[in-house]
Amino acid sequence: MGATTGRCMCGAVRFTAGQIGDYGICHCDACRRWTGSALHAVTVPEAEMRIDAGGDAIGTIRSSGWASRSFCTRCGAPLWYRLDHGTDGAGDFEVAIGLLERVEVPLEREIFVDRKPDCYEIAGDHPRLTEEETWARFGPKSADA
Template sequence: MRTGKCMCGAVSLTIRSEPDTFNACACDMCRRLTGSQFMSVWVPFEDVTIKDAAQVRTIQSSDWAERGFCGACGSSLWYRPTGGEPGVGLSLGLFDDLSGLAFDGHWYTDKAICALLNQPPKSPMTEAEVDTQFESGSA
Protein backbone atom coordinates (compact mmCIF):
# COMPACT_ATOMS: atom_id res chain seq x y z
CA MET A 1 0.00 0.00 0.00
CA ARG A 2 1.34 3.46 -0.90
CA THR A 3 0.15 6.82 0.36
CA GLY A 4 0.57 10.28 -1.04
CA LYS A 5 -0.74 13.83 -1.12
CA CYS A 6 -0.67 17.02 -3.12
CA MET A 7 1.64 19.88 -2.16
CA CYS A 8 -0.86 21.56 0.20
CA GLY A 9 -2.32 18.31 1.57
CA ALA A 10 -5.91 19.07 0.52
CA VAL A 11 -6.00 15.86 -1.54
CA SER A 12 -4.49 12.66 -0.21
CA LEU A 13 -4.67 9.18 -1.60
CA THR A 14 -3.91 5.57 -0.88
CA ILE A 15 -3.41 2.85 -3.44
CA ARG A 16 -4.08 -0.76 -2.55
CA SER A 17 -1.89 -2.23 -5.26
CA GLU A 18 1.88 -2.09 -4.86
CA PRO A 19 3.47 -0.83 -8.08
CA ASP A 20 7.15 -1.59 -8.49
CA THR A 21 7.83 0.52 -11.57
CA PHE A 22 7.33 4.07 -12.80
CA ASN A 23 7.48 5.67 -16.20
CA ALA A 24 8.17 9.06 -17.73
CA CYS A 25 6.41 10.78 -20.60
CA ALA A 26 7.88 13.71 -22.53
CA CYS A 27 4.99 14.36 -24.94
CA ASP A 28 4.08 17.99 -25.59
CA MET A 29 1.22 17.93 -23.05
CA CYS A 30 3.32 16.38 -20.28
CA ARG A 31 6.20 18.75 -21.01
CA ARG A 32 3.89 21.77 -20.79
CA LEU A 33 2.30 20.46 -17.60
CA THR A 34 5.55 19.77 -15.75
CA GLY A 35 8.22 21.76 -17.53
CA SER A 36 10.02 18.55 -18.41
CA GLN A 37 8.44 15.09 -18.12
CA PHE A 38 5.47 13.60 -16.31
CA MET A 39 6.61 10.68 -14.16
CA SER A 40 3.94 8.33 -12.91
CA VAL A 41 3.03 4.94 -11.54
CA TRP A 42 0.32 3.07 -13.40
CA VAL A 43 -2.36 1.36 -11.29
CA PRO A 44 -5.98 0.28 -11.69
CA PHE A 45 -8.16 3.30 -10.84
CA GLU A 46 -10.36 1.15 -8.61
CA ASP A 47 -7.29 0.58 -6.37
CA VAL A 48 -7.11 4.32 -5.59
CA THR A 49 -8.86 5.80 -2.56
CA ILE A 50 -8.99 9.60 -2.58
CA LYS A 51 -9.55 11.60 0.58
CA ASP A 52 -11.37 14.91 0.02
CA ALA A 53 -12.17 14.23 -3.61
CA ALA A 54 -14.14 17.51 -3.59
CA GLN A 55 -10.81 19.30 -4.09
CA VAL A 56 -10.02 17.28 -7.24
CA ARG A 57 -10.43 19.09 -10.56
CA THR A 58 -10.09 17.54 -14.00
CA ILE A 59 -9.46 18.83 -17.48
CA GLN A 60 -9.96 16.95 -20.73
CA SER A 61 -6.38 17.28 -22.01
CA SER A 62 -6.84 15.36 -25.26
CA ASP A 63 -9.47 13.44 -27.17
CA TRP A 64 -8.56 10.34 -25.16
CA ALA A 65 -7.48 11.43 -21.68
CA GLU A 66 -8.02 13.73 -18.71
CA ARG A 67 -5.64 15.24 -16.18
CA GLY A 68 -6.49 15.48 -12.50
CA PHE A 69 -5.13 18.21 -10.26
CA CYS A 70 -5.71 19.72 -6.82
CA GLY A 71 -8.11 22.65 -6.96
CA ALA A 72 -6.38 24.30 -3.99
CA CYS A 73 -2.68 24.17 -4.92
CA GLY A 74 -2.66 22.97 -8.53
CA SER A 75 -0.55 19.86 -7.92
CA SER A 76 -0.79 17.33 -10.72
CA LEU A 77 -2.59 14.18 -9.57
CA TRP A 78 -3.02 11.97 -12.61
CA TYR A 79 -3.22 11.20 -16.29
CA ARG A 80 -6.23 9.00 -17.02
CA PRO A 81 -7.50 7.63 -20.36
CA THR A 82 -11.20 8.33 -20.82
CA GLY A 83 -11.98 5.56 -23.31
CA GLY A 84 -12.83 2.95 -20.70
CA GLU A 85 -9.30 1.82 -19.85
CA PRO A 86 -9.18 0.88 -16.17
CA GLY A 87 -5.77 2.35 -15.35
CA VAL A 88 -4.49 5.72 -14.21
CA GLY A 89 -1.01 7.22 -14.17
CA LEU A 90 -0.59 8.78 -10.72
CA SER A 91 2.01 11.52 -10.44
CA LEU A 92 5.19 10.18 -8.90
CA GLY A 93 5.57 13.40 -6.92
CA LEU A 94 2.50 12.61 -4.81
CA PHE A 95 3.97 9.66 -3.00
CA ASP A 96 5.42 9.78 0.52
CA ASP A 97 7.79 6.88 -0.15
CA LEU A 98 9.33 6.07 -3.53
CA SER A 99 11.45 3.16 -2.35
CA GLY A 100 11.33 -0.01 -4.41
CA LEU A 101 10.25 1.72 -7.63
CA ALA A 102 12.33 1.08 -10.73
CA PHE A 103 12.32 3.23 -13.88
CA ASP A 104 10.59 1.12 -16.52
CA GLY A 105 9.11 3.05 -19.43
CA HIS A 106 10.05 6.26 -21.19
CA TRP A 107 7.57 7.58 -23.75
CA TYR A 108 8.14 10.24 -26.40
CA THR A 109 11.89 10.08 -25.92
CA ASP A 110 12.32 12.09 -29.11
CA LYS A 111 10.71 15.03 -27.22
CA ALA A 112 12.66 14.60 -23.96
CA ILE A 113 15.11 17.19 -22.77
CA CYS A 114 18.37 15.65 -23.94
CA ALA A 115 20.33 16.71 -20.85
CA LEU A 116 18.05 14.57 -18.70
CA LEU A 117 18.69 11.53 -20.83
CA ASN A 118 22.37 11.64 -21.59
CA GLN A 119 24.35 13.68 -19.07
CA PRO A 120 24.76 13.82 -15.32
CA PRO A 121 23.93 17.19 -13.77
CA LYS A 122 26.81 19.67 -13.49
CA SER A 123 25.89 20.82 -9.97
CA PRO A 124 24.11 18.05 -8.06
CA MET A 125 22.88 19.03 -4.59
CA THR A 126 21.32 16.98 -1.82
CA GLU A 127 18.25 18.10 0.12
CA ALA A 128 20.45 19.14 3.04
CA GLU A 129 22.73 21.18 0.77
CA VAL A 130 19.80 23.03 -0.81
CA ASP A 131 18.22 23.71 2.61
CA THR A 132 21.52 25.06 3.94
CA GLN A 133 21.91 27.35 0.94
CA PHE A 134 18.42 28.83 1.38
CA GLU A 135 18.81 29.18 5.15
CA SER A 136 22.06 31.08 4.70
CA GLY A 137 20.47 33.41 2.17
CA SER A 138 22.95 32.59 -0.56
CA ALA A 139 20.42 30.97 -2.94
Protein backbone atom coordinates in the same frame (compact mmCIF):
# COMPACT_ATOMS: atom_id res chain seq x y z
CA MET B 1 4.87 -3.01 -4.06
CA GLY B 2 2.13 -2.79 -1.45
CA ALA B 3 -0.15 0.08 -0.53
CA THR B 4 1.18 3.58 -0.07
CA THR B 5 -0.36 6.96 0.59
CA GLY B 6 0.00 10.19 -1.31
CA ARG B 7 -1.05 13.81 -1.23
CA CYS B 8 -0.84 17.03 -3.20
CA MET B 9 1.49 19.87 -2.23
CA CYS B 10 -0.97 21.56 0.15
CA GLY B 11 -2.39 18.30 1.53
CA ALA B 12 -5.99 19.01 0.51
CA VAL B 13 -6.10 15.89 -1.70
CA ARG B 14 -5.05 12.68 0.04
CA PHE B 15 -5.26 9.19 -1.37
CA THR B 16 -4.21 5.58 -0.89
CA ALA B 17 -2.78 3.56 -3.75
CA GLY B 18 -3.47 -0.07 -2.88
CA GLN B 19 -1.12 -1.39 -5.53
CA ILE B 20 1.65 0.28 -7.49
CA GLY B 21 2.44 -0.87 -11.01
CA ASP B 22 5.00 0.23 -13.58
CA TYR B 23 7.03 3.41 -13.25
CA GLY B 24 7.50 5.35 -16.45
CA ILE B 25 8.56 8.77 -17.67
CA CYS B 26 6.68 10.62 -20.39
CA HIS B 27 8.29 13.40 -22.42
CA CYS B 28 5.29 14.26 -24.62
CA ASP B 29 4.44 17.91 -25.18
CA ALA B 30 1.27 17.71 -23.07
CA CYS B 31 2.99 16.15 -20.05
CA ARG B 32 5.89 18.61 -20.23
CA ARG B 33 3.50 21.57 -20.34
CA TRP B 34 1.33 20.12 -17.55
CA THR B 35 4.17 19.39 -15.12
CA GLY B 36 6.84 21.82 -16.31
CA SER B 37 9.09 18.86 -17.12
CA ALA B 38 8.67 15.17 -17.88
CA LEU B 39 5.88 13.31 -16.09
CA HIS B 40 7.34 10.69 -13.75
CA ALA B 41 4.40 8.43 -12.87
CA VAL B 42 3.44 5.03 -11.55
CA THR B 43 0.38 3.10 -12.62
CA VAL B 44 -2.31 2.54 -9.99
CA PRO B 45 -5.11 0.25 -11.19
CA GLU B 46 -8.52 1.92 -11.00
CA ALA B 47 -9.77 -0.58 -8.41
CA GLU B 48 -6.71 0.10 -6.22
CA MET B 49 -7.13 3.89 -5.88
CA ARG B 50 -8.96 5.35 -2.88
CA ILE B 51 -9.48 9.09 -2.40
CA ASP B 52 -9.19 9.60 1.37
CA ALA B 53 -9.76 13.37 1.53
CA GLY B 54 -10.25 16.35 -0.73
CA GLY B 55 -12.37 14.86 -3.47
CA ASP B 56 -13.96 18.31 -3.82
CA ALA B 57 -10.50 19.79 -4.49
CA ILE B 58 -9.80 17.56 -7.51
CA GLY B 59 -10.13 19.35 -10.82
CA THR B 60 -10.06 17.41 -14.06
CA ILE B 61 -9.59 18.52 -17.63
CA ARG B 62 -10.07 16.50 -20.77
CA SER B 63 -6.66 16.82 -22.41
CA SER B 64 -7.57 14.74 -25.47
CA GLY B 65 -10.31 12.50 -26.80
CA TRP B 66 -8.79 9.55 -24.96
CA ALA B 67 -7.34 11.00 -21.74
CA SER B 68 -7.94 13.33 -18.81
CA ARG B 69 -5.61 14.99 -16.30
CA SER B 70 -6.42 15.84 -12.70
CA PHE B 71 -4.92 18.44 -10.39
CA CYS B 72 -5.53 19.99 -6.98
CA THR B 73 -7.72 23.07 -7.40
CA ARG B 74 -6.21 24.61 -4.25
CA CYS B 75 -2.45 24.32 -4.83
CA GLY B 76 -2.38 23.43 -8.53
CA ALA B 77 -0.29 20.27 -8.10
CA PRO B 78 -0.67 17.73 -10.93
CA LEU B 79 -2.22 14.55 -9.53
CA TRP B 80 -2.73 11.96 -12.25
CA TYR B 81 -3.30 11.22 -15.89
CA ARG B 82 -5.98 8.72 -16.92
CA LEU B 83 -6.18 6.91 -20.24
CA ASP B 84 -9.98 6.85 -20.12
CA HIS B 85 -10.84 6.37 -23.81
CA GLY B 86 -13.25 9.31 -23.63
CA THR B 87 -15.19 8.12 -20.58
CA ASP B 88 -14.84 10.62 -17.74
CA GLY B 89 -13.83 9.03 -14.45
CA ALA B 90 -12.63 5.77 -16.02
CA GLY B 91 -9.25 4.10 -16.47
CA ASP B 92 -6.17 3.37 -14.44
CA PHE B 93 -4.36 6.24 -12.75
CA GLU B 94 -0.88 7.35 -13.81
CA VAL B 95 0.02 9.04 -10.52
CA ALA B 96 2.79 11.63 -10.35
CA ILE B 97 5.49 9.79 -8.41
CA GLY B 98 6.45 12.79 -6.27
CA LEU B 99 3.04 12.71 -4.55
CA LEU B 100 3.64 9.29 -3.01
CA GLU B 101 5.05 8.81 0.48
CA ARG B 102 6.93 5.62 -0.34
CA VAL B 103 7.90 4.30 -3.76
CA GLU B 104 10.22 1.37 -4.38
CA VAL B 105 9.84 0.52 -8.05
CA PRO B 106 12.39 0.45 -10.87
CA LEU B 107 12.05 2.66 -13.92
CA GLU B 108 10.39 0.53 -16.63
CA ARG B 109 10.46 2.88 -19.62
CA GLU B 110 10.64 6.36 -21.06
CA ILE B 111 8.17 7.34 -23.76
CA PHE B 112 8.23 10.12 -26.38
CA VAL B 113 12.02 10.33 -25.94
CA ASP B 114 12.40 12.15 -29.24
CA ARG B 115 10.26 14.97 -27.75
CA LYS B 116 12.58 15.29 -24.71
CA PRO B 117 14.73 18.42 -24.44
CA ASP B 118 18.40 17.74 -25.20
CA CYS B 119 19.58 19.36 -21.95
CA TYR B 120 19.18 16.22 -19.80
CA GLU B 121 19.31 12.41 -19.94
CA ILE B 122 17.75 9.81 -17.67
CA ALA B 123 20.37 7.25 -16.59
CA GLY B 124 19.81 3.52 -16.61
CA ASP B 125 19.20 0.61 -18.92
CA HIS B 126 15.50 0.72 -19.80
CA PRO B 127 13.43 0.93 -22.99
CA ARG B 128 13.31 4.39 -24.58
CA LEU B 129 10.39 4.65 -27.00
CA THR B 130 10.14 7.30 -29.69
CA GLU B 131 6.87 9.07 -30.42
CA GLU B 132 6.11 6.64 -33.25
CA GLU B 133 6.91 3.61 -31.07
CA THR B 134 4.86 5.01 -28.17
CA TRP B 135 1.77 5.55 -30.34
CA ALA B 136 2.13 2.08 -31.84
CA ARG B 137 2.33 0.44 -28.41
CA PHE B 138 0.06 2.56 -26.20
CA GLY B 139 -1.86 4.92 -28.47
CA PRO B 140 -5.61 5.05 -28.81
CA LYS B 141 -7.23 2.87 -31.38
CA SER B 142 -8.87 4.68 -34.31
CA ALA B 143 -12.28 4.61 -32.59
CA ASP B 144 -10.77 6.46 -29.60
CA ALA B 145 -9.13 9.25 -31.55
